[in-house]
Amino acid sequence: MKMEDYELLLKLNEVGTIRGTAKIILISQPAVTQRLKYIEEYYGQKIFIRTSKKLIPTPSGEIIIGYARKIVESEKELRNTLAQSSAEVQGTLSIACSSLISQRFLPAILGEFTTKFPKVTIDLVTGISEDIRRDHKNYNVCIIRGEKLKESTCIRLFDDPLYIFDIEPFPKDKVKERPLISFKSDDSMHELVDNWLYHHQNEIKPLKMMTVDQIETCKQFMKQGIGMAVLPESVSDSMKEEYSYVPLHLNGKAVTRDTWVCYQEGVRELPQVNQFIEALTHTKFL
Template sequence: MRMEDYDLLVQLHQCGTIRSTAKKILLSQPAITQRLKYIEEEWGGEIFVRTSKKLWVTPFGELILSSAREMLQKEEELRTKLAMAEGRVSGTLSIGASSLYSQHFLPEMLQSFTKAYPDVTIDLVTGISSEIRASAYSHQLSIIRGEPIPGFDSIHLFNDPLYVLDVFPLPPLSERPFIEFKTDPDFSRLLERWRHNHQELTHKPTIKVDHFETAKQLMKHGLGMTVLPGSISHKERAAYASLPLVDHEGKAVVRETWACVKPEVRMLPQVNAFLQHLKERSGDDEPPGRAAD
């Protein structure tokens, strides 16, 4: 079986449906169905049970998938060793990154990196920091906000101060609804500690939304106040009332951003090159440039 076939089986398992796999690898559904039929005929058994909602792996298929993952990993390890022997930076760079960092900073970072190292293939997964933290062992490099990951080599990228914003003058904080957006538990705890120091906020009506951009738009339309990271609120802080969040000692409340890498993969050329790229473009105290709002 070809390496492309092993990769297809892994993609089918990860995506869960032929339709989702077709979108991801840019092949037609009939072409994928035909290739899967050929693979199953070659091995003499059913790898997936097809339903209208999902592909379910059979016990026979689990054995094939295990072998497929092993073969793909061995091929990647060989390519990396060959690249190291030749002094080239190539191979696959597997990154898990927080949604905020992925939306506002990572595209430009990856653009400049892949321009400098065109032989590197990027494998990217995004999500809220708690999700990336939970799946950190599935990636070579994890970019998260909050606390670094224990047991990983962690590089501090920047501090991100938090601000409360409203269309009406601040303070007071007691007369307006509070708009929260879905985030990871670490940010929620940070926010709760700040709110604890402002008892007037404890019993205020709360609007809960799915994304910080939604909270931003509701705030702009006068529906309440919200707290946003400074890196994504440059224009809003210039146009609306804002106050920096401070703790009970009067110190600024900030969200830290970290690049966390497994020690055993840090020596890989593509990982080391990307870490250097991050360091060069990330200040230790400020976000890397002004985010596009």
């Protein structure tokens, strides 16, 4: 059995489908099926029962998956221990990152980082900040939006001002009534927007709300004239030059989304973690 086989079992158990797992690990469905068949033959046990909706571990499968988890975790611990004792920066760097940051900024940061430290293995998970908060102790570093993590060391990376955009002007002498498009985010983002709209209901009145999965979809819908959209400066690019917009302000202050890098005490003793945090804190985001 190879380490990749143990990791495959964990991913199959996490995702619940062969198709979904194949998509995430970027290999074909038949290849995943063949590898699973090999593992089951190796142990002489059926590991998963296939239903119409998901894979369900058999009793033997649960034991094998538990063993696989111990093997993978032991491998990570060994790599990190070796990294601490080595002058060369290596080992595993596990990162949980807000989807917006992972799309907009992380590729360039990781590109430079992996070029400088090619022996570091990157374990990256992306998603909305709310989900990352729940599992933050499973990662070396968390990059989140909104409120900082409790019981963690957090460094603010940048403040991201919010704007409301539309292809139609924002009149000063009457209430603007237009649909409002929002994108899937954590509750703190929606609270910021709702609070601002409440204090500006004499100026802007959303006729209806439309929610889409991705921030890029939200931008494109706005550009097609479907409605208004509240977007952070980090993804607005040249939109302020092309579309009507109003900066979100309350009590004379800009409404912003803070972005934080958070980690548990002591984790910076790992050279790969410390170097990555240094790279983040020396990056100019806006």
